[in-house]
Amino acid sequence: MAENPEGWQPRILAIICNWCSYAGADLAGGARIQYPPDVRAIRVMCTGRVDALFIMKAFTDGADSVLISGCHFGDCHYLEGNYKAAKRMFLVKSLLKNIGLDDRRLRMTFVSASEGAKWAKVIEDVVNVTHELGPSPFNKEFGELKELV
Amino acid sequence: MAEAVSPTTSEKPKAPRIGVFVCHCGTNIAGSIDIDAVKEYVKTLPNVEHVNDYKYQCSMPGQSNIQEAIREKDLTGVVVAACSPRLHEPTFRAATKDGGLNPFRFEMANIREQNSWVHMHDPAGATEKAKDAIRIAVAKASLLEDLYPKSVPVEHAAMVVGAGVAGMQAALDLANSGIKTYLIEKAPSIGGRMSQLDKTFPTLDCSQCILTPKMVDVGRAENIVLMVNSEVEEVEGYIGNFDVTIRRKATGVLSPAEAEAKGIVGGGCTGCGDCDPICPVTKPNEFEMGMAPRKAIYIYHPQVVPLLYTIDWDSCVKCGLCVEACGDKKAIDLEMQDELVKVKVGTVILATGFEVFPIETKEEWGYKRYDNVITSLEFERLICASGPTGGHLVRPSDGETPMRVAFVLCAGSRDSTGVGKPYCSRFCCMYSLKHAHQIIEKIPGVMPYIFYMDIRSFGKAYEEFYYRIQDEGAKFIRGRVSNIQEDPVTKNLRVYAEDTLLGRPMELEVDMVVLAAAVQPTELTNKTRKLFGVSCSTDGWLLEAHPKLNPCGTTTAGVFVAGACQSPKDIPDSVASAEGAASAASIPIHRGEVELEPYYAMCVEEKCAGCGLCVNLCPYSALALIEKDGKTVMQVTEAKCKGCGTCGGFCPGGAIWMNHFATPQIVAQIDAFLLGGEQ
Ligand SMILES: Cc1cc2nc3c(=O)[nH]c(=O)nc-3n(C[C@H](O)[C@H](O)[C@H](O)COP(=O)(O)OP(=O)(O)OC[C@H]3O[C@@H](n4cnc5c(N)ncnc54)[C@H](O)[C@@H]3O)c2cc1C
Numbered sequence: 040m041a042e043n044p045e046g047w048q049p050r051i052l053a054i055i056c057n058w059c060s061y062a063g064a065d066l067a068g069g070a071r072i073q074y075p076p077d078v079r080a081i082r083v084m085c086t087g088r089v090d091a092l093f094i095m096k097a098f099t100d101g102a103d104s105v106l107i108s109g110c111h112f113g114d115c116h117y118l119e120g121n122y123k124a125a126k127r128m129f130l131v132k133s134l135l136k137n138i139g140l141d142d143r144r145l146r147m148t149f150v151s152a153s154e155g156a157k158w159a160k161v162i163e164d165v166v167n168v169t170h171e172l173g174p175s176p177f178n179k180e181f182g183e184l185k186e187l188v
Numbered sequence: 189m190a191e192a193v194s195p196t197t198s199e200k201p202k203a204p205r206i207g208v209f210v211c212h213c214g215t216n217i218a219g220s221i222d223i224d225a226v227k228e229y230v231k232t233l234p235n236v237e238h239v240n241d242y243k244y245q246c247s248m249p250g251q252s253n254i255q256e257a258i259r260e261k262d263l264t265g266v267v268v269a270a271c272s273p274r275l276h277e278p279t280f281r282a283a284t285k286d287g288g289l290n291p292f293r294f295e296m297a298n299i300r301e302q303n304s305w306v307h308m309h310d311p312a313g314a315t316e317k318a319k320d321a322i323r324i325a326v327a328k329a330s331l332l333e334d335l336y337p338k339s340v341p342v343e344h345a346a347m348v349v350g351a352g353v354a355g356m357q358a359a360l361d362l363a364n365s366g367i368k369t370y371l372i373e374k375a376p377s378i379g380g381r382m383s384q385l386d387k388t389f390p391t392l393d394c395s396q397c398i399l400t401p402k403m404v405d406v407g408r409a410e411n412i413v414l415m416v417n418s419e420v421e422e423v424e425g426y427i428g429n430f431d432v433t434i435r436r437k438a439t440g441v442l443s444p445a446e447a448e449a450k451g452i453v454g455g456g457c458t459g460c461g462d463c464d465p466i467c468p469v470t471k472p473n474e475f476e477m478g479m480a481p482r483k484a485i486y487i488y489h490p491q492v493v494p495l496l497y498t499i500d501w502d503s504c505v506k507c508g509l510c511v512e513a514c515g516d517k518k519a520i521d522l523e524m525q526d527e528l529v530k531v532k533v534g535t536v537i538l539a540t541g542f543e544v545f546p547i548e549t550k551e552e553w554g555y556k557r558y559d560n561v562i563t564s565l566e567f568e569r570l571i572c573a574s575g576p577t578g579g580h581l582v583r584p585s586d587g588e589t590p591m592r593v594a595f596v597l598c599a600g601s602r603d604s605t606g607v608g609k610p611y612c613s614r615f616c617c618m619y620s621l622k623h624a625h626q627i628i629e630k631i632p633g634v635m636p637y638i639f640y641m642d643i644r645s646f647g648k649a650y651e652e653f654y655y656r657i658q659d660e661g662a663k664f665i666r667g668r669v670s671n672i673q674e675d676p677v678t679k680n681l682r683v684y685a686e687d688t689l690l691g692r693p694m695e696l697e698v699d700m701v702v703l704a705a706a707v708q709p710t711e712l713t714n715k716t717r718k719l720f721g722v723s724c725s726t727d728g729w730l731l732e733a734h735p736k737l738n739p740c741g742t743t744t745a746g747v748f749v750a751g752a753c754q755s756p757k758d759i760p761d762s763v764a765s766a767e768g769a770a771s772a773a774s775i776p777i778h779r780g781e782v783e784l785e786p787y788y789a790m791c792v793e794e795k796c797a798g799c800g801l802c803v804n805l806c807p808y809s810a811l812a813l814i815e816k817d818g819k820t821v822m823q824v825t826e827a828k829c830k831g832c833g834t835c836g837g838f839c840p841g842g843a844i845w846m847n848h849f850a851t852p853q854i855v856a857q858i859d860a861f862l863l864g865g866e867q
């Protein structure tokens with residue numbers, strides 16, 4: 040693993056569903072479980088809402104990683120939005136590979152409203168993996184290919 | 189990129205003027221986030237017209253600040269950076285509305301639950317994250333539009349699933365407030381676990397004496413439609429209008445009303461019991477924990493409500509002897525089929541209770557291997573005057589009266605070995621104290637030994653009850669039982685434990701061991717909760733909307749929880765939560781209408797190619813293709829759409845506008861985070 044450039048902090052976008060993962064993240068707060076502050080979360084009602092475009096937009100904007108998190112299978116507040124989102128993730132991952140991005144930069148997880156500790160663990164994992172991968176090639180400041188986008 | 193305004197917006201939107209209100213939440217936020225730095229930063233953001241900070245933005249003065257600023261600065265949007273929107277979004281929406289703006293022009297930046305509380309040792313990181321969160325929220329608020337929640341009428345009926353003491357209380361309260369209430373119970377009788385208990389702590393009233401009158405009230409209540417042997421099969425709709433399909437299992441026995449409907453005048457089951465002695469099949473009675481027999485046509489006990497026999501199809505041989513014995517009442521129909529019943533209700537309460545953890549999985553205690561190791565629920569039946577032994581506690585191995593009885597508390601509870609349950613089952617300490625008292629009272633010279641971790645006597649008059657049992661002479665040994673061994677000849681039991689107060693291992697011979705087994709949610713509860721879209725905790729207990737501020741609500745609007753399906757609750761707590769749930773569930777019904785969040789999808793017809801991909805994605809059949817002006821386009825039935833956005837996430841042409849979560853709004857959030865504030 041190459042040394043990461045000095046001054047680089049991972050920029051990670053999370054898009055999370057209101058009913059499970061957002062509630063789980065709130066629960067982690069209630070329990071004061073500490074985790075790294077590198078992730079910025081956007082709330083949607085269901086992961087089904089997550090358009091492939093949002094993820095591609097985040098990467099072209101220079102995000103180092105993207106996390107999509109929703110309810111467990113069978114627990115989606117809208118029955119099956121998370122199945123559809125999960126299917127979409129395979130598509131986006133192959134797109135990422137095609138444009139030369141490591142597909143570990145995109146991750147989908149399932150964190151329920153009662154899994155505060157799991158949420159903290161997921162964030163830690165995502166942050167660690169991002170550190171391992173270093174800045175995205177499209178990172179606006181540190182990426183090798185920043186001129187391309 | 190998609191249009192930045194919704195297809196229904198006719199006027200050109202005003203240039204955004206956003207007010208940002210940063211909350212200290214005492215020191216909850218201000219303790220880890222540098223509020224001044226955040227404020228100075230926010231002033232530099234595009235579209236921000238006003239920035240203010242306050243100790244408690246949710247307080248009256250905090251809310252007034254927001255209202256004044258909306259008026260004075262002619263704001264088009266409001267951002268509050270404070271706690272979670274799941275807590276206070278409704279509060280600030282109301283304040284926004286009172287200030288004269290449409291409430292959906294409010295956006296919240298969560299800088300407490302998802303920031304200051306989880307980055308307490310990283311003030312610099314927390315402060316940067318707060319700045320980003322507010323920048324993201326301002327970007328969204330700049331594009332928010334007026335939305336109008338739709339009012340829908342609420343069906344003047346409710347449903348309660350599960351008729352234990354909690355479900356019965358909830359149904360009675362609803363019915364007494366004038367609401368028609370369907371009470372759905374899977375067992376042949378109502379009453380739940382409480383009907384199996386002998387006496388109840390701490391007052392020691394006899395369980396049947398306080399429960400049976402309530403059961404009779406439920407059976408008689410005009411507004412209660414009681415369906416036993418029934419389960420929820422399917423649920424459609426939303427708050428105010430749930431369409432629920434109930435499966436009424438074939439019992440093989442007609443009630444008098446059902447008989448009359450079939451033209452059998454004066455017929456139907458009267459509970460006379462003539463069929464019982466004649467039935468040739470004998471099975472263990474599950475109500476008596478298998479310690480007494482029943483027939484294939486049976487009732488659990490004489491006090492059942494409704495008093496109707498039931499056929500157990502798994503054991504019935506269809507010999508027809510019961511049909512003969514029943515005679516002219518013609519109550520028995522051996523060809524009866526399950527029936528699906530559809531009902532419409534406005535709100536629903538889940539009260540599906542608990543079951544006992546299979547304590548045989550803790551093999552070291554030998555339950556099901558050693559005759560004289562029993563569970564507390566079996567103890568309840570054995571000590572109960574109407575139980576299989578007439579209330580005489582006897583050893584299953586030889587029918588002798590035990591003189592030395594060990595009670596093992598936290599059996600499978602507070603157990604982090606992975607076999608048992610990590611939580612406290614809450615009522616075991618108290619009922620075991622009760623059990624010790626009951627044997628002291630009934631068996632002169634008996635010695636109860638209580639093995640405990642610590643006694644949790646938390647309720648009203650519970651601690652006093654604990655002292656009373658100590659005074660009555662029960663022996664308390666603080667320590668977990670590590671092992672139990674049976675003497676193969678005497679069937680006595682050797683109990684091994686560590687006395688942690690004296691700090692030494694001990695062993696003790698006793699005649700009987702009672703395991704205060706943990707409790708757990710049932711598999712059926714899991715199935716039912718999924719039908720209603722209700723979440724559960726990691727342990728499977730039903731999850732409340734908010735543990736403190738909305739303990740009876742769930743994340744599905746119009747669905748509430750009561751009793752021990754939410755977490756282990758004793759009778760007083762179960763009844764109290766049932767009354768709370770009934771009151772909450774009756775509010776929308778008495779108001780007669782509810783407002784639905786206006787988060788439905790809309791079709792941007794100029795962009796729609798009529799491909800129909802979205803139509804198949806929608807789990808609620810809310811979308812359809814129609815012909816309009818010679819073109820195929822998608823159309824949304826707003827009342828059916830619940831706003832998940834799955835269609836919008838997939839539309840290849842960007843032709844779906846999700847209210848409040850529209851593509852331009854979300855893309856603006858992403859850009860604001862990653863590109864900064866200046867696009
Ligand atoms: C050994 C023992 C002793 C106890 N002693 C005491 C005591 O002395 N004092 C005290 O306060 N508490 C005591 N308790 C606790 C008491 O039993 C509970 O507080 C009480 O039973 C909770 O009532 P409930 O209605 O929530 O649940 P339950 O009693 O479990 O009732 C739930 C009902 O719902 C039905 N049901 C379940 N799932 C479905 C479904 N999907 N569809 C339809 N119907 C369904 C069940 O058949 C049942 O009738 C004791 C418990 C045990 C185990």
Ligand code: FES
Nearest residue numbers: 056085109110116
């Ligand atoms: S609501 Fe959480 S994934 Fe659908």
